[in-house]
Amino acid sequence: MSGPRGSGSSSGDVALPPLLIEREPSGLTLVAIQKRGLPLFHARLSLPAGAAGDPRGKAGLASFTVDLLRRGTRDRSAMEVDELVEGMGAQLNTEVAMDEAALGLTVPDELSAAALDAMLEVALEPSFPEEEVAMARRRMLSALQSDLDEPSVVAGRAVVTLGYGRAHPYGHPGAGFRREVETFQRDDVLAFHATRYQQAGAVLAVVGQDEPARLLSLMRAALSSRSWPSDARPPPLEFHAMPPPPGLRAVVIHKPDSTQAQVRIVSPGLPKNTSRYAAAVVANTALGGGFTSVLVDAIRVDRGLSYSVSSRLAMSRHAGLAIFASFTKNETLRELIDVALEKMRGFALTGPTSETLEKTRRYLAGLFPLGLESHEALAEQIADALLDGTGLDHLAKYRSRVLAVTPAEAAAAARDLSPARDGAQLIVVGDEVVARKCLEGLCGVEVRTLEEFG
Amino acid sequence: MPLDPRDFPVEERSLPNGLQIRTLQDRSLPVATLYSFFRVGSRNERPGITGISHLFEHMMFNGSKRYGPKEFDRKLEAAGGTSNAYTSNDLTAYYEEFASDALPLVLDLESDRMASLVIDDTSLAREREVVKEERRFRTDNDIDGMMDEAMSSLAFLAHPYRWPVVGWMTDLDLISRGDCERYFRTYYAPNNCTLLLVGDFDRDDALTLIEKSYGHIPSGETLPLVATGEPPQKGERRSAIHFPAQAPAILVGFRGPDGRDPDSLVLDLIEAALSYGEGARLKRALVYGQELCVDAHAFFGWRIDPGLFEIALKLNPGADPAKAESALFAELQRVCDEPLTGKELSRAKNLVRANLLRGLQTANGKAQTLGQMEMMLGSWRALFDLPARYQAITAAEIQRVARKTFAPHRRNVVTLVPSEEAAS
Numbered sequence: 001m002s003g004p005r006g007s008g009s010s011s012g013d014v015a016l017p018p019l020l021i022e023r024e025p026s027g028l029t030l031v032a033i034q035k036r037g038l039p040l041f042h043a044r045l046s047l048p049a050g051a052a053g054d055p056r057g058k059a060g061l062a063s064f065t066v067d068l069l070r071r072g073t074r075d076r077s078a079m080e081v082d083e084l085v086e087g088m089g090a091q092l093n094t095e096v097a098m099d100e101a102a103l104g105l106t107v108p109d110e111l112s113a114a115a116l117d118a119m120l121e122v123a124l125e126p127s128f129p130e131e132e133v134a135m136a137r138r139r140m141l142s143a144l145q146s147d148l149d150e151p152s153v154v155a156g157r158a159v160v161t162l163g164y165g166r167a168h169p170y171g172h173p174g175a176g177f178r179r180e181v182e183t184f185q186r187d188d189v190l191a192f193h194a195t196r197y198q199q200a201g202a203v204l205a206v207v208g209q210d211e212p213a214r215l216l217s218l219m220r221a222a223l224s225s226r227s228w229p230s231d232a233r234p235p236p237l238e239f240h241a242m243p244p245p246p247g248l249r250a251v252v253i254h255k256p257d258s259t260q261a262q263v264r265i266v267s268p269g270l271p272k273n274t275s276r277y278a279a280a281v282v283a284n285t286a287l288g289g290g291f292t293s294v295l296v297d298a299i300r301v302d303r304g305l306s307y308s309v310s311s312r313l314a315m316s317r318h319a320g321l322a323i324f325a326s327f328t329k330n331e332t333l334r335e336l337i338d339v340a341l342e343k344m345r346g347f348a349l350t351g352p353t354s355e356t357l358e359k360t361r362r363y364l365a366g367l368f369p370l371g372l373e374s375h376e377a378l379a380e381q382i383a384d385a386l387l388d389g390t391g392l393d394h395l396a397k398y399r400s401r402v403l404a405v406t407p408a409e410a411a412a413a414a415r416d417l418s419p420a421r422d423g424a425q426l427i428v429v430g431d432e433v434v435a436r437k438c439l440e441g442l443c444g445v446e447v448r449t450l451e452e453f454g
Numbered sequence: 455m456p457l458d459p460r461d462f463p464v465e466e467r468s469l470p471n472g473l474q475i476r477t478l479q480d481r482s483l484p485v486a487t488l489y490s491f492f493r494v495g496s497r498n499e500r501p502g503i504t505g506i507s508h509l510f511e512h513m514m515f516n517g518s519k520r521y522g523p524k525e526f527d528r529k530l531e532a533a534g535g536t537s538n539a540y541t542s543n544d545l546t547a548y549y550e551e552f553a554s555d556a557l558p559l560v561l562d563l564e565s566d567r568m569a570s571l572v573i574d575d576t577s578l579a580r581e582r583e584v585v586k587e588e589r590r591f592r593t594d595n596d597i598d599g600m601m602d603e604a605m606s607s608l609a610f611l612a613h614p615y616r617w618p619v620v621g622w623m624t625d626l627d628l629i630s631r632g633d634c635e636r637y638f639r640t641y642y643a644p645n646n647c648t649l650l651l652v653g654d655f656d657r658d659d660a661l662t663l664i665e666k667s668y669g670h671i672p673s674g675e676t677l678p679l680v681a682t683g684e685p686p687q688k689g690e691r692r693s694a695i696h697f698p699a700q701a702p703a704i705l706v707g708f709r710g711p712d713g714r715d716p717d718s719l720v721l722d723l724i725e726a727a728l729s730y731g732e733g734a735r736l737k738r739a740l741v742y743g744q745e746l747c748v749d750a751h752a753f754f755g756w757r758i759d760p761g762l763f764e765i766a767l768k769l770n771p772g773a774d775p776a777k778a779e780s781a782l783f784a785e786l787q788r789v790c791d792e793p794l795t796g797k798e799l800s801r802a803k804n805l806v807r808a809n810l811l812r813g814l815q816t817a818n819g820k821a822q823t824l825g826q827m828e829m830m831l832g833s834w835r836a837l838f839d840l841p842a843r844y845q846a847i848t849a850a851e852i853q854r855v856a857r858k859t860f861a862p863h864r865r866n867v868v869t870l871v872p873s874e875e876a877a878s
Contacts, residue, residue, distance in 0.1 A: 014483065037461075037482065040811055070732065078742075082733025087797065089804030091731050106812055135745065142748045142770040145700045149597055257698050260590040290536065291527045301524065304583030307591055329590055359532040366534015366553030369483040374815040 013399050014369050016392065019382070020212035026228075027200030031382055032215035033207040035375060041112035041208040042104065042375035043119050046383045049101035049196035052169035052237055052316075057183070060176015063096045064140060064184055065192050069103070070094075071132040074125045078132060084118050092122065096174045098316040100387060101196075106375060109209050116206065116222045124197065124226050133186045144178045148454045151255055151429045155262040155325070157453045158253060158427045160314075163266040163321045169237045170319055178454055195234040203383040207375040239318040244268065244423030248341075248443040251425060254432035255450055261430030262327045263336060265344070265419045269313050269320030272388045276413060278401040280313055283413035286352040286360040287311045287344065288324065294356075298343045299326060305336045311344070311419055317388055324419040330431065334438040337426065344420035351411025365399040457810075459838045464824065465657055466834075467664075471673045472645025475664055476834055478652045478820060484554045486653025487817040490564055491825045494641035495544040496621075497614040497680055497758065505621015506629050508541040509585050510637055514548065515539075516577040519570035523577065526563055533559050543615055544758045545829050551818055554654035558663055565667035568642060573634045582626055589620045598766070600695055601705045601868050608693045609707045609762055609866040613684040643674025650825045653817040682759045684709075690865045696873040701748070701771040703870040704779055708859050710763040713756030713830040719840075720847055720855040721754045721763055726802040727794055727852075728752040728765070728785070730809075733801070736765070739785050746770060746778045756830040763859055775869055789856040793849035803844050810840065 019033040051062045070085070070092060071078040085092045090105040103123050107115040147153045157173040164171035204223070206215050244267070270280055281289075288295035288311025299309045309326040324344065328336040352360060372378050372395070385394045415421075428435045432447050439445050467475040495507050515537075517523040530537055535552030550560045593599035603618045610616035621629075649668075651660060687709060711717045728736045729752035736750040749768040755761065765786075769778050794802070813819045824834040 012484075037480075038811060038814055040815070079733065079738070082731065082738075083797065083801070086731040086733045086805060087801050089801075089806075089808030091805070106808070108808060108811065135742070138745060138770075139741070139748065142701070145771045146748050146768060148700050151595060258595055260587070260595050290531050292524065292531050297524070300584055301580075304580035305587070307584050307588035327591055328587060359528065362534045362553075363531040363536070366556065367485075367536055367551065369485045369553075370551055370816070370818075373483060373485075373817065374812075374819075376815075 013397055014372065016382070016396055017378070018212055020216050021386070022216060024199065027198070027202070029203045029386055030216060030219050031203060031205035031379070031386070032212040032219065033205065033378055033382065034210065034212050034215065035207050035378065036209055039109040039209060040106055040375055041109045041115060041206065042106040042379055043116045043204070043206045044102060044104040044376070044379040044383060045119060045123050046100045046102045046203045046205070046387060047123070047197050048099070048201035049192070050097050050099040051172065051174040052098045053192070053196050053234060054172065054176065055188075057180055058176075058188055059172040059180045060140065060174070061184060061188055061192050062101055062196070063174050063176065064136060064181065065189050066094045066096055066101045066103070067140070068128055068132060068136050068189060069122050069126045071136065072127045072129045073121050074127055075121070081122060088115055088118075090115055092119065098170045104376060104379070112206075112208055113218060113222065116218065117225070120222055120226045124228055126193065128186055128189050128193070130186055133184070133189060137181060137184050140175070140181050141178050144175060144181065144454050147175075148450045151258060151262045152327070154253055154255070154450060154453050155264050155427060155429045158251065158429070159264050159266050159321065159323055161453065162251060162425050162427060163268075163323070164319065168319070169239060170316060194229045195232050197229050199228055201387070203386055205379040205383045207379050244425075246422055248424050248426060250439050250443050250445045251427050252432055252435040252439070252445055252447045253427065253429045253450060253453060254447055255429055256431060258330070258430040260327055260329050261333045261428050261435060263325070263333070263340070264427040265324040265340065265424050266427065267322045267419050267421050267424045269322040269417055270315060271318050271320055272315035273317065273390050276409070277390070279405045279409035279413040280417055281364065282357070282360050282402060282405045283352065283410045283417060284311055284313050284322070285364060286356050286410070287347050287414065290360070290363055292359070294343050294347050295324070295340065298339055299336060303335075303339065305332050305339065313417065322417045322419040330434045333428070333430070333435065337438070337442070341420050344418050348415050348418035348421060351407065351414040354407060357405070357407055357410050361403050361405060364402045368398050368402075457838050457841055462820070462837070464834055465661070467661060469644065469665060469669055471669065471671055472643070473668050474648040474828075475661070476648065476650050476824060476828065477657055477660055478824065479655065479657050480652060480817060480820070481654045484654050485817060486552060486554045486557060486651065486655055487821045488550050488560055488564065489650040489821045489825050490548045491648045491650065491829055492546045492641060493646050493677075493829065494546055495542050496617060496619045497543050497682075498641065498678075499614060499617070501617070502625060503629050503633050504617040504625040505585065505619070506633060506637055507546055508619055508621065509581060509626065509629060510634060511539045511541045511546050511548075512581040512585060513573060513578065513634060514567055514571065516581065517572045518567040519572065520566050521563060526567070529559060530556070530563060535560060541619055543619060547825065549818065549821070557655050557660065561663050561667040565671065568644065568647070568668070569671045571638055571642070573631055573638065575631055578631055578634060582629070585620065586623065586626055589623060589626070593618065593620060597697065597699055597703060597870060600697065601703060601766075601870060604693050604695055604868045605705050605707045605762070605764065605866060608691050608868060609709060610684060613682055613759060614680065615757070615759065615761065640674065640677065644668055644671050645673045646677060648825065648828050650821040652821040652824075684760070687864050689863050690867065692867045692869070694869050694871050696871050698874065699870055699872040702769045702773065702775045702872060704767040704769065704775055704782070705764060705868040706782065707762045707764045707866040708864050710754060710761055710859055712758060712760045714832065717855045717858070718754070718756055719843055720851050721859065722806055723799070723802045723844065723847055724789060724852060724856060725752045725754045725763070726805045727798055728789070730802070730805045735785055735788075736782070740767065740778065740781055744781055746773050746781055750782075756826075758830065779867070786856070786860045790853060790860055794852055799849055799852070803847075806844055807841055
């Protein structure tokens with residue numbers, strides 16, 4: 001599959017750069033993308049090893065495993081891996097999302113073969129030395145405890161835990177919980193790596209100056225000298241959405257001495273491969289995605305209640321969340337919540353005005369190419385489109401799909417995806433006494449400790 | 455690999471009113487970025503109105519003669535664009551990223567607010583509250599923010615770098631509309647501004663549009679001098695913050711050179727050797743080796759006047775701050791006493807060069823980088839010399855600059871002491 005290069009007006013679809021996509025018999029997908037200009041090369045390996053695959057009672061294992069990859073391979077110590085990668089000027093980035101784990105690195109173009117080889121060695125042939133596992137466990141426990149000092153981090157961890165519910169494969173933060181990380185052993189890591197770092201469902205994408213066919217050869221050559229973990233299949237995941245109970249309920253996470261409270265309002269959303277993707281994005285952007293959105297206008301611009309206000313759709317492969325996020329000083333906590341609920345409920349009833357709809361469609365269409373500018377963004381967007389099953393049209397036709405969203409589609413999405421709809425959860429990270437007083441008469445309040453989310 | 459100026463065909467112009475213009479065409483995607491850099495930041499403030507530069511940045515979005523309140527972003531977003539801004543100690547930058555056919559609108563919006571910003575009491579009162587929320591978020595309820603603030607006040611006695619960019623909370627309440635109007639007249643004139651336009655546009659058309667949009671705006675007066683005096687530091691200074699926290703933290707700062715001093719590039723390499731990547735010296739020693747810290751990193755940023763080289767340690771819960779401090783000082787002494795190995799020096803140079811390249815991938819990155827070169831090093835052309843200048847730095851120079859910078863009597867130390875409740 002390939003696509004011609006080209007640009008267009010602000011409303012025409014954006015042609016993807018020259019690329020080749022090949023599916024290997026093993027299930028591994030290779031993506032070669034040519035990007036001329038700066039002499040850079042980027043490689044990204046996405047693997048079906050995301051946080052959703054954390055075994056029960058082992059939340060954080062996917063993240064723990066990816067962090068340990070570079071702490072030693074069959075042929076190199078951790079220090080030698082660092083010297084190899086960083087000696088090229090690269091920093092090996094690792095990330096864990098709900099559905100995937102990914103490694104990526106960017107180097108000057110002349111180092112492409114060495115960089116690709118190094119990344120594959122780290123991903124596929126780690127040795128997980130016992131002493132490194134023990135050290136990594138201590139580091140992760142310390143980092144999780146330190147994270148409790150950051151109210152916005154705690155709020156983010158609470159959103160996924162409460163938003164999906166602990167029984168859902170997505171219902172825990174990627175970094176896990178200290179009480180579960182404490183139990184991690186080398187055998188857990190070995191088993192996770194063996195069953196999740198598989199070719200089936202993986203995408204190796206590279207972006208470089210060369211023509212796609214040459215980049216494809218480069219990938220094949222690098223892969224030929226590497227062996228993958230066993231092909232033992234992991235148990236399938238069960239994605240059963242629990243209907244939320246009716247009404248609004250509040251969870252206060254007590255952080256003493258806060259002069260400001262973090263506020264989140266969360267409801268179920270949609271998976272990324274939904275047929276309503278464009279309408280959902282348009283409706284959410286009109287609600288709280290841009291600087292002129294309904295929520296920013298009401299909370300920041302008109303009332304000066306907060307510096308930051310947003311609504312967003314967190315979309316993973318099997319489920320998603322609709323999330324309102326903001327913060328305000330203790331004295332205006334109730335006012336911010338009241339305004340947010342009123343505006344979100346009002347927007348759910350009416351949807352965007354025709355003027356707002358037009359503005360939002362053009363806003364999204366105009367800015368879309370910015371997400372394809374860098375080597376890293378290009379590789380990630382294309383790999384994700386393939387993995388999520390949305391296909392390259394998700395990118396190639398993005399602008400025309402967004403511009404075609406009708407008032408009825410936007411109104412339906414506004415109604416169905418409001419973070420504040422019936423069954424929503426209100427999460428406040430702040431001083432318990434202040435929060436309880438502010439929430440009087442609004443809804444039932446449950447107080448939880450910081451440690452529960454760390 | 456050097457950066458080839460032929461790959462960055464920057465066009466340089468200026469208007470009779472003093473406005474500086476730099477354009478760089480890149481037609482690979484139908485987007486562009488416009489940066490407006492103003493040479494004003496918190497170093498141009500005085501006690502009593504600290505934070506006005508940053509507060510003023512917020513005020514720039516509240517209406518001008520031809521575009522009323524809320525119209526700036528409404529018009530821009532409806533044309534497929536977005537805007538933002540930032541304020542530092544030394545400068546204030548506004549930028550728009552947009553679909554390329556929105557260029558005429560973007561230039562009209564930007565030039566109209568430079569020519570005729572409207573400042574009223576209502577919007578000032580509202581933005582003051584927004585900025586106070588930002589301060590509560592980034593400083594009052596954030597450990598890194600409160601330590602940064604303490605470090606600036608500790609390391610600088612007289613220089614304006616002593617107060618935070620966001621300003622003291624009490625000063626934010628005192629800034630008046632008159633203060634804002636004087637600030638605008640003084641610092642927001644075309645002769646104090648450089649435009650950087652990068653992306654998909656026709657160069658001649660763009661320059662014609664810029665001239666038409668900005669050419670009528672009169673120059674401002676000569677800028678007031680900044681009180682940049684700072685007495686030499688003659689001994690270590692210390693400060694402690696008592697705050698409810700899970701773990702102790704340490705921030706160490708040493709006064710360094712200004713951005714144009716050649717030693718600043720040497721400090722960039724020291725920063726990389728100490729802090730970039732998992733194999734950096736501080737991470738290897740304090741995080742992996744002695745297991746004292748969750749994170750250890752160094753930071754050195756170019757400033758107009760002599761700034762700070764800082765090292766931040768986030769300790770493991772229960773770790774002994776004295777032990778972590780000793781371990782850090784031993785690592786700094788090692789940079790002074792032993793030359794970096796060839797591998798280490800080459801690693802640091804490669805990491806700095808690759809970071810530079812990666813920063814040039816997007817229109818925004820190119821505009822931001824070229825603008826920083828212009829503002830901090832005097833010309834966008836400095837970008838093309840940088841790789842060779844870094845490459846020429848020797849291990850002996852690293853030692854010389856480390857000895858000069860990391861002398862114990864130049865040390866400033868802020869310690870976070872976890873406590874049951876905040877000291878009030």
